[in-house]
Amino acid sequence: MKDLADTSGQPPGAAPNAPPAIELRGISKAFGPVQANKDISLSVAKGAIHGIIGENGAGKSTLMSILYGFYKADRGEILINGQVTQIPDSQAAIAAGIGMVFQHFKLVENFTVLENVVLGAEEGALLRTTMSNARKHLTEIAEEYEMNVDPDAVIEEIGVGQQQRVEILKSLYRNAEILILDEPTGVLTPAEADHLFRILRGLRDEGKTIILITHKLREIMDVTDTVSVMRRGEMTATVKTAETSPEELAELMVGRKVLLRVNKRPAQPGPTVLKVENLRVVDEDKVERLKGVSLEVRAGEILGIAGVAGNGQSELLNVLGGITRATGSVQINGQEIDLTGKHSDGRSRRKRGISHVPEDRQRAGLIMDFAAWENMVFGYQWDPALNTGWLMDNAGIKAETEGKMERFDVRPPNPQLAAKSFSGGNQQKIVLAREIERNPDLLLVGQPTRGVDIGAIEFIHQQIIDLRDAGKAILLVSVELDEIMGLSDRIAVMFDGQIMGERLPDETNEGELGLLMAGVTSGEGAR
Amino acid sequence: MDVMPKWADVVLVPVVSLLLAMVISALVILGIGEDPWAALKLMVQGSFGSTYGWGYTLFYATNFIFTGLAFAVASHASMFNIGAEGQATLGGLGVALVCLALPWPHWALALPAAMVGGALFGAAWAFLPAWLAAKRGSHIVITTIMFNFIGAAVLNYMLVNVMRPAGSMDPASAKFPDGTNLPSLHDILAVVGIPFSKSAPANLAFIIALIACVVVWLLIWRTRFGFELRAYGKSESAAVYAGISPTKIIVVAMLISGGLAGMMAVNNVMGEAERLVLNSVEGAGFIGIAVALMGRNHPLGILLAAILFGFLYQGGAELALWMSIPRELIVVIQGLVILFTGALDNMVRMPIEKIFLAIRRSKQAAGE
Amino acid sequence: EPAIIFDLGGKFDKSFNESAYTGAKRWADKTGGTFREIEMQSEAQREQALRRLAESGSNPVVMTGFAFGNVLAEVAPDYPDTSFAIIDMVVDQPNVRSVVFSEHEGSYLVGMLAANASKSGTVGFIGGMDIPLIRKFACGYAEGVKAVNPDAKIISNMTGTTPAAWNDPVKGSELTKAQISQGADVVFAAAGGTGVGVLQAAADAEILSIGVDSNQNHLHPGKVLTSMVKRVDNAVEKAFDDGPGFETGIVVMGVSNQGVGFAMDENNANIVDANWKEAADMAAEKIASGELSVHDYMADNTCPALEF
Amino acid sequence: MDFSTLIQVLDSTLRLATPLLLACLAGLFSERSGIFDIGLEAKMLISAFFSAAVAYTSGSVWLGLLAGVAASMVFAFIHGLASITFRGNQLISGVALNFLASGMTVLIAQSWFQQGGRTPSLIGGARFEGVELPFAIGPSDAAAAGRPLNEMLSEAGPLQLFYSELISGHSILVYIALAAVPATWWILFRTRFGLRLRAVGENPAAVDTAGISVVGLRYAAIGIVGILCGLAGAYLATGLQAGFVKDMTAGRGYIALAALIFAKWRPWHALGACLLFGLLQALALRTDVVETLFPFKMPVQLLDSLPYILTVVILAGFVGKAIPPRAGGQPYVKER
Numbered sequence A: 001m002k003d004l005a006d007t008s009g010q011p012p013g014a015a016p017n018a019p020p021a022i023e024l025r026g027i028s029k030a031f032g033p034v035q036a037n038k039d040i041s042l043s044v045a046k047g048a049i050h051g052i053i054g055e056n057g058a059g060k061s062t063l064m065s066i067l068y069g070f071y072k073a074d075r076g077e078i079l080i081n082g083q084v085t086q087i088p089d090s091q092a093a094i095a096a097g098i099g100m101v102f103q104h105f106k107l108v109e110n111f112t113v114l115e116n117v118v119l120g121a122e123e124g125a126l127l128r129t130t131m132s133n134a135r136k137h138l139t140e141i142a143e144e145y146e147m148n149v150d151p152d153a154v155i156e157e158i159g160v161g162q163q164q165r166v167e168i169l170k171s172l173y174r175n176a177e178i179l180i181l182d183e184p185t186g187v188l189t190p191a192e193a194d195h196l197f198r199i200l201r202g203l204r205d206e207g208k209t210i211i212l213i214t215h216k217l218r219e220i221m222d223v224t225d226t227v228s229v230m231r232r233g234e235m236t237a238t239v240k241t242a243e244t245s246p247e248e249l250a251e252l253m254v255g256r257k258v259l260l261r262v263n264k265r266p267a268q269p270g271p272t273v274l275k276v277e278n279l280r281v282v283d284e285d286k287v288e289r290l291k292g293v294s295l296e297v298r299a300g301e302i303l304g305i306a307g308v309a310g311n312g313q314s315e316l317l318n319v320l321g322g323i324t325r326a327t328g329s330v331q332i333n334g335q336e337i338d339l340t341g342k343h344s345d346g347r348s349r350r351k352r353g354i355s356h357v358p359e360d361r362q363r364a365g366l367i368m369d370f371a372a373w374e375n376m377v378f379g380y381q382w383d384p385a386l387n388t389g390w391l392m393d394n395a396g397i398k399a400e401t402e403g404k405m406e407r408f409d410v411r412p413p414n415p416q417l418a419a420k421s422f423s424g425g426n427q428q429k430i431v432l433a434r435e436i437e438r439n440p441d442l443l444l445v446g447q448p449t450r451g452v453d454i455g456a457i458e459f460i461h462q463q464i465i466d467l468r469d470a471g472k473a474i475l476l477v478s479v480e481l482d483e484i485m486g487l488s489d490r491i492a493v494m495f496d497g498q499i500m501g502e503r504l505p506d507e508t509n510e511g512e513l514g515l516l517m518a519g520v521t522s523g524e525g526a527r
Numbered sequence B: 001m002d003v004m005p006k007w008a009d010v011v012l013v014p015v016v017s018l019l020l021a022m023v024i025s026a027l028v029i030l031g032i033g034e035d036p037w038a039a040l041k042l043m044v045q046g047s048f049g050s051t052y053g054w055g056y057t058l059f060y061a062t063n064f065i066f067t068g069l070a071f072a073v074a075s076h077a078s079m080f081n082i083g084a085e086g087q088a089t090l091g092g093l094g095v096a097l098v099c100l101a102l103p104w105p106h107w108a109l110a111l112p113a114a115m116v117g118g119a120l121f122g123a124a125w126a127f128l129p130a131w132l133a134a135k136r137g138s139h140i141v142i143t144t145i146m147f148n149f150i151g152a153a154v155l156n157y158m159l160v161n162v163m164r165p166a167g168s169m170d171p172a173s174a175k176f177p178d179g180t181n182l183p184s185l186h187d188i189l190a191v192v193g194i195p196f197s198k199s200a201p202a203n204l205a206f207i208i209a210l211i212a213c214v215v216v217w218l219l220i221w222r223t224r225f226g227f228e229l230r231a232y233g234k235s236e237s238a239a240v241y242a243g244i245s246p247t248k249i250i251v252v253a254m255l256i257s258g259g260l261a262g263m264m265a266v267n268n269v270m271g272e273a274e275r276l277v278l279n280s281v282e283g284a285g286f287i288g289i290a291v292a293l294m295g296r297n298h299p300l301g302i303l304l305a306a307i308l309f310g311f312l313y314q315g316g317a318e319l320a321l322w323m324s325i326p327r328e329l330i331v332v333i334q335g336l337v338i339l340f341t342g343a344l345d346n347m348v349r350m351p352i353e354k355i356f357l358a359i360r361r362s363k364q365a366a367g368e
Numbered sequence C: 001e002p003a004i005i006f007d008l009g010g011k012f013d014k015s016f017n018e019s020a021y022t023g024a025k026r027w028a029d030k031t032g033g034t035f036r037e038i039e040m041q042s043e044a045q046r047e048q049a050l051r052r053l054a055e056s057g058s059n060p061v062v063m064t065g066f067a068f069g070n071v072l073a074e075v076a077p078d079y080p081d082t083s084f085a086i087i088d089m090v091v092d093q094p095n096v097r098s099v100v101f102s103e104h105e106g107s108y109l110v111g112m113l114a115a116n117a118s119k120s121g122t123v124g125f126i127g128g129m130d131i132p133l134i135r136k137f138a139c140g141y142a143e144g145v146k147a148v149n150p151d152a153k154i155i156s157n158m159t160g161t162t163p164a165a166w167n168d169p170v171k172g173s174e175l176t177k178a179q180i181s182q183g184a185d186v187v188f189a190a191a192g193g194t195g196v197g198v199l200q201a202a203a204d205a206e207i208l209s210i211g212v213d214s215n216q217n218h219l220h221p222g223k224v225l226t227s228m229v230k231r232v233d234n235a236v237e238k239a240f241d242d243g244p245g246f247e248t249g250i251v252v253m254g255v256s257n258q259g260v261g262f263a264m265d266e267n268n269a270n271i272v273d274a275n276w277k278e279a280a281d282m283a284a285e286k287i288a289s290g291e292l293s294v295h296d297y298m299a300d301n302t303c304p305a306l307e308f
Numbered sequence D: 001m002d003f004s005t006l007i008q009v010l011d012s013t014l015r016l017a018t019p020l021l022l023a024c025l026a027g028l029f030s031e032r033s034g035i036f037d038i039g040l041e042a043k044m045l046i047s048a049f050f051s052a053a054v055a056y057t058s059g060s061v062w063l064g065l066l067a068g069v070a071a072s073m074v075f076a077f078i079h080g081l082a083s084i085t086f087r088g089n090q091l092i093s094g095v096a097l098n099f100l101a102s103g104m105t106v107l108i109a110q111s112w113f114q115q116g117g118r119t120p121s122l123i124g125g126a127r128f129e130g131v132e133l134p135f136a137i138g139p140s141d142a143a144a145a146g147r148p149l150n151e152m153l154s155e156a157g158p159l160q161l162f163y164s165e166l167i168s169g170h171s172i173l174v175y176i177a178l179a180a181v182p183a184t185w186w187i188l189f190r191t192r193f194g195l196r197l198r199a200v201g202e203n204p205a206a207v208d209t210a211g212i213s214v215v216g217l218r219y220a221a222i223g224i225v226g227i228l229c230g231l232a233g234a235y236l237a238t239g240l241q242a243g244f245v246k247d248m249t250a251g252r253g254y255i256a257l258a259a260l261i262f263a264k265w266r267p268w269h270a271l272g273a274c275l276l277f278g279l280l281q282a283l284a285l286r287t288d289v290v291e292t293l294f295p296f297k298m299p300v301q302l303l304d305s306l307p308y309i310l311t312v313v314i315l316a317g318f319v320g321k322a323i324p325p326r327a328g329g330q331p332y333v334k335e336r
């Protein structure tokens, strides 16, 4: 472990010489063959906001879940306020004053807020008194921390922001002194995130200790006092936030200097390939997800869609990819495509020359139990070229797959291996190989480098640019602003199901895009 | 990454599970005061010791191949079809209606028609549960259970009120015309000069079952539809991404499944009884579940498992006859086999996985 | 070695199959011989059971129940050297002995006793599976009741339409309760194993019941009026006695040759009035001599004394 | 149909609904905790056998009841082992246990009593007799008056008839089953245990992170299932009937499951559904009544399968959607 800082440095809210609120020593945890945590040690001072960063799958959630008693560590010990504490289950963690807000909320969807809050913290075997006391207590806490929620609202009927409040209230209700938040801002708008951080600072100033897991370096720099970096199951460094920089953290995260610039020539846009007009999507719960989106992508250019997750980008990709039904108009090469009915599915889209690299490769892009060669034709199995009469041409497909795996540097290049046996980056390469080698007119790409290490990122970016240079139209959706800025020829920003505006990458900056992403149009609030 | 090599998953785990089931069965036999070893010998002798025994073993196996394949096809689409019992019941009705509809001149004409009739009726019985699952999200397990009961009532009504010949007291259909009688294995093997028991019921349907194994294998692993079906079964979200219609997969998979179950009737109704009787399926629909589980949903595995269960059935009948062990013993064994190979799979798998993991770790340690 | 196959319901149904078992057992005790036995579990196994026994050299093979009729007609020609006997059904094959009973005659006699014992003037009949054979019981019973009390009311129910009706005691007891509430105070169960439920419900409600096939008087001493015994045991014993190659053809067992009758023993001695018994005995004599003829439902599928 | 026939049919309905109700409430606890159980049938059957066998051997129906419940608990525990501890497929486990119970009961019965897979008939203290409620006309009044009970009842007024025939005179287990409905409601919605149980069927991870043992809760539910199914089976063999006969549950476990869906997993609705299905069964026994009710000849087979048909209709969502507990049927897997 590389120690960049004296971690016992006192944060603002701490008493001098107090033992650290949390100390982990030599924690290891394996899930079957996957070593999620390797001999991790960490110490967090009382009254600090401590950040943890690391790539997807680095083991952050696992480590925190061990601290919270959700998983049991294979080895190692936990000290709370200097005392060695056994945390065999969450009960013990709660008793030790630890509260955790999970990346995926742990709420009972059809229970009320109040029921969720008291669950597990009931006063006696009967509910009557528990409920009335809890209602009072909850209202007090909610007022104290400005987190108003209706105690009788049913969870599935309130928004994610509200749900998150319930999770925090749950911890506070249990008198948590140590609060762990796992990627709390992924689902929040910038304004909601700001509110959350205000609350967190307030809690810290009361002497509570907070651990914040996030991917966003900006947030780390903004709110934390100290920060730890994890990589591949190991703790690579712990530093004081004031003494580091985003660049340094990024380097620590991936293990080498990060080159975020992409080399590309100026675009040579050709004729319009994709023309979208007034696209609207209403989901199962009758919520309007796309509120009249219009845009155009031309041959030989990359249109990047920026935005906070959950503002309609996924729906846009899904409509264009044939997964979701919609109203409005979409033209490919001047021809209208069906948005409802029998021919609005992925297969029809593919036949029209649209390829789609989905945002979630594991849930959509791949069949994890299928072999690589089967995945290499997944979605195109109907193609006569892949079939001989009634049967699929398995031998031919395997042979072709070998070539593609080589060209896209998929490791190991073994077509028989199941998709789940490849690492995330290699899985993504399989999807890209499949979609790009179809030589589509339009490529839809969602989060192409999510959970992919830096080496693979460079490769994937290059493939996308090569496709553009081959004169294809590309619609790129990413929540990573850097990626959008680096790859796009034009940038459209989505907020709340609408396009807030379009910018050219050279003529804008992250600040302006950030405002658009928060729904502030330049007229009102641009600098 | 897989913890275990494939052979361990496909062979070792089921075999160990089976052994456990057998050990408990032996204890049960001991418990009722009989000698398990003698029982086993008797069962083996009775089911494999003569062509007569073989004839019954294969006859039962034929039923189980059809229902096992039926369960497996639906399973690959992650549909838990436990309605094979009802589908086979209705298949019997279809076969009987076809056989009784015309004065068939020769079995070669009657057979394809009966196969179509059985498959059609079986598929029809699977259609509604499938459609409800696809369109209204109804739980396929519960609807197929319900349809088993409704199917039994339908057959009951048909036999008692419609198909019972005048003057007969039996709730059974009339005997099928001679032109529908399928050649038995005795007849078939006689052609190549192999002597085979004349009175055992194994018949041409066994050959059809073997063909069905090959066809199902081709369908699942070699055709586009099979590809889509397996893809849907593994991941619905990915299937939708790829433009595979869940409705189509669910409905077609269930129709094929029901059709296979229905075709079982060619064996027991047309091949053996040559008339339709109540409860002609005799639980084969449920045994299909065990057969498919043991056979890991693969036709070859299903064939082997079906023969195993055919052995249990025939051997069990022999036990009831020659030892004072009630025939229910095979129901117990059957339950144990399903329990161990299906529900308690992890009980066997987890320790075996641990062993493989330990071996791998130590190898890695040695390699480093 | 002789063999016997019991129909659905099992050999301990306390009724039909048990009667057959008694006969076989008696033969074994008498001769010291052994016999082979199989109980049917399902419709579809009949043929296998028959063949397996014939195949393994059992001879003669006796089976109880009309449901074997179709199957036996097919199997018998394949084993010309084996002698088969079937109870309750006629199968026309050279190596088959068909034993049928004049159940209507025995039912007539217990009907007379029922009418005499009834205080309410309402008696019940609960049949097993609704088939002509059982209607034959019901019809003879009704005639016997009417012979004693022309104004008597006879309530008749069948348990079901499938062989499951032979073994459904719950339904038997529910039907009995219904009949009791309709005023019946004597109930005749001609329903195999289902009758256990009938007799139980009747005993619970303190009314009288009439057993069938076997002598069931002992099941609830003092509460079972009598039993319409059908000497299946005799038929089986005789077939075993006669051994392989026995005389084939149709054997009719009626009142005249003690094939059917009503059971008297210490269990019902106190509840059957001597006068009633005498009347029934007289009727039996008349039937035997041909002076009195009881209508046979199966002869023309009608019943003058009862509507179904 | 006259009043006394109506009372008769309802009386029969109550008797036939009792095992359904007990099993249905068992299913309710199980599925509310997230465990599907198509093995209700198995537990009822094994309990029916052991309660009858032990009641016969010991002469005490209460010992029989205890044995039945214990046997049912053992089967429930096996299901728990398969579906909770070993995270196996709950449906397969249910199917397997149904086979096991069906074969096991006959096998043991045969080797114990040699009566072809049944127990000898139970008499006297080995059976549950009807409980005569105060003021009801029952066998004791009849004995005292020296007149047939039937006659006395036929003279009684409608209210007395209703009370004596329909309300009074059932076995104690019938009253227990009825009382179990409000008890279930109260436990589920008014106690800490109920709150947690409902939560674990919806989202076990929420329960787990709240510091409550998912496994413990589910085993507790399984235990309740064992008791209730045990009661149901014992009622069949020692209350409704006097002894065990093979496969005597005759699909009641599945009808209970159907009733559970029909009731949308709610206790009071379960009572309604079970009474309805009980009524259908009672009517199927009384073809004479059915004939007076319907202008056409209603096939018994249709009557028999109505519970199943109604369940399919409910499942199809045409009559209000039946949404099962969300975590139902899936084992709780923390670590892959």
Ligand SMILES: Nc1ncnc2c1ncn2[C@@H]1O[C@H](COP(=O)(O)OP(=O)(O)OP(=O)(O)O)[C@@H](O)[C@H]1O
Pocket: A031, A034, A035, A036, A054, A055, A056, A057, A058, A059, A060, A061, A062, A063, A103, D334, D335, D336
């Ligand atoms: N329950 C589990 N069972 C098996 N493997 C798991 C489990 N949870 C996590 N893993 C594996 O452990 C590793 C670390 O996962 P973890 O969720 O801790 O990462 P993370 O740093 O939180 O990633 P992310 O940023 O995506 O949340 C990954 O390889 C993951 O696949």
Ligand SMILES: Nc1ncnc2c1ncn2[C@@H]1O[C@H](COP(=O)(O)OP(=O)(O)OP(=O)(O)O)[C@@H](O)[C@H]1O
Pocket: A033, A034, A057, A232, A420, A421, A422, A423, A424, A425, A426, A451, A452, A453, A456, B001, D336
């Ligand atoms: N949940 C899991 N179950 C089984 N194996 C897993 C799991 N998660 C990861 N692995 C295996 O662990 C190995 C490392 O996976 P991981 O995704 O962490 O790779 P990585 O180092 O992040 O690579 P990349 O940069 O390509 O994503 C891979 O071989 C993968 O198969």
Ligand SMILES: [Mg+2]
Pocket: A060, A061, A062, A103, A182
């Ligand atoms: Mg995480």
Ligand SMILES: [Mg+2]
Pocket: A056, A057, A423, A424, A425, A451, A452, A453
């Ligand atoms: Mg990775």
